[in-house]
Amino acid sequence: MDELYYTPKHIRAIYDVKHDNKTIAYHESNKHIPPSAKQSVGALKNVSCWTAQQLPDIGRFYGKLKRQLKQTIIVVYMGKGGVLKTTLSYNIARTLALNGIDVLIIGLDTQVSMTTLALKPEQYFDLKNFKECEGLDDFVRKGASLEKIIKPTDLPTLDILPETSNLNTLETTLKLQSPRETFFINKLITHDCLKKYNVILFDCAPGFDVLTENALFASEHLIVPMSTEIGTAQASVQNIKKIQEFQARMNKKFQSISIVPTLVTNTKLSRQLFSMYESKFGNLVTSNSIRRAITAQESLIKKKSSIEYDQLCDLSQDFKKVIEELWNERIAAKVVQ
Numbered sequence: 001m002d003e004l005y006y007t008p009k010h011i012r013a014i015y016d017v018k019h020d021n022k023t024i025a026y027h028e029s030n031k032h033i034p035p036s037a038k039q040s041v042g043a044l045k046n047v048s049c050w051t052a053q054q055l056p057d058i059g060r061f062y063g064k065l066k067r068q069l070k071q072t073i074i075v076v077y078m079g080k081g082g083v084l085k086t087t088l089s090y091n092i093a094r095t096l097a098l099n100g101i102d103v104l105i106i107g108l109d110t111q112v113s114m115t116t117l118a119l120k121p122e123q124y125f126d127l128k129n130f131k132e133c134e135g136l137d138d139f140v141r142k143g144a145s146l147e148k149i150i151k152p153t154d155l156p157t158l159d160i161l162p163e164t165s166n167l168n169t170l171e172t173t174l175k176l177q178s179p180r181e182t183f184f185i186n187k188l189i190t191h192d193c194l195k196k197y198n199v200i201l202f203d204c205a206p207g208f209d210v211l212t213e214n215a216l217f218a219s220e221h222l223i224v225p226m227s228t229e230i231g232t233a234q235a236s237v238q239n240i241k242k243i244q245e246f247q248a249r250m251n252k253k254f255q256s257i258s259i260v261p262t263l264v265t266n267t268k269l270s271r272q273l274f275s276m277y278e279s280k281f282g283n284l285v286t287s288n289s290i291r292r293a294i295t296a297q298e299s300l301i302k303k304k305s306s307i308e309y310d311q312l313c314d315l316s317q318d319f320k321k322v323i324e325e326l327w328n329e330r331i332a333a334k335v336v337q
């Protein structure tokens with residue numbers, strides 16, 4: 001795939017557009033989608049090409065994921081590590097952004113995995129002064145400006161509040177407050193800078209710390225990636241119980257809880273664990289799942305979602321189906337306008 005430009009073929013694949021080139025050109029001339037530049041692509045001359053920055057405007061017209069009037073807050077959490085929390089969060093965030101929905105990702109992991117994925121190195125680390133960018137801790141403890149902390153990505157509809165390694169210090173600070181779980185909902189989500197986002201999405205660290213408690217309390221929709229692996233299956237019941245206890249303790253009810261089976265393989269064990277999740281957790285489990293595939297890492301290296309990187313591969317189709325199910329059937333369907 002051409003990295004810098006998207007041709008009508010890519011547009012058709014990303015947005016499942018059934019129209020032919022002539023109709024896409026008609027939509028362009030009628031300004032339903034932004035103007036393309038004409039480029040040579042391989043042996044073909046004068047091919048209509050759009051940049052990544054133009055995709056959200058194209059997605060507003062062709063996309064299947066519709067923007068909601070009310071702001072929606074989503075948290076991606078699972079106590080077990082390596083189950084695709086960050087990968088799924090990033091793919092959801094970029095797919096929504098590609099559909100013209102304004103998204104803010106808030107990373108909560110001291111491994112800074114989301115930040116390194118979403119931003120260019122110079123945006124989060126100043127090599128000359130050997131200094132990290134500012135993050136949540138600087139906002140809470142030092143009163144730094146959120147407007148300056150939030151960074152743009154390569155998509156105009158996607159910003160990130162970056163993670164920093166001093167999130168640990170923030171955790172210690174919040175732990176001492178009473179109540180300790182309400183800081184995000186009272187001081188962060190309500191901040192003027194966050195009003196413009198249609199979706200705010202938290203990517204949690206594994207474990208169950210105060211930052212996770214704050215993200216859970218502030219969110220309306222919970223997404224739990226659950227890999228079809230023995231260790232995750234072992235942790236799963238305890239994990240869901242912990243979430244239920246948290247809801248009871250905080251007198252909070254999520255509008256939706258979705259368990260997404262991940263790292264699914266064509267093996268007996270994977271199939272067994274998948275059906276065990278379905279029988280234990282019923283309709284919390286999504287009908288679609290994410291397979292284990294090496295292309296996942298290829299797209300992440302390019303800082304793209306799977307669908308932007310290789311529209312036709314099986315993994316992209318998995319993400320497309322999971323995200324459409326989550327958004328159209330579980331999240332947007334519940335938003336009260």
Ligand SMILES: Nc1ncnc2c1ncn2[C@@H]1O[C@H](COP(=O)(O)OP(=O)(O)OP(=O)(O)O)[C@@H](O)[C@H]1O
Pocket residue numbers: 080081082083084085086087088109113204205206263290291292293294296297300315
């Ligand atoms: N579909 C896939 N198949 C195989 N590997 C994948 C797939 N998607 C992502 N990966 C890789 O799996 C690893 C774990 O993914 P990820 O970082 O999203 O998990 P996580 O739950 O966020 O982990 P952590 O608990 O450390 O935050 C990463 O190296 C990622 O590149």
Ligand SMILES: [Mg+2]
Pocket residue numbers: 085086087109113204205
């Ligand atoms: Mg992660």
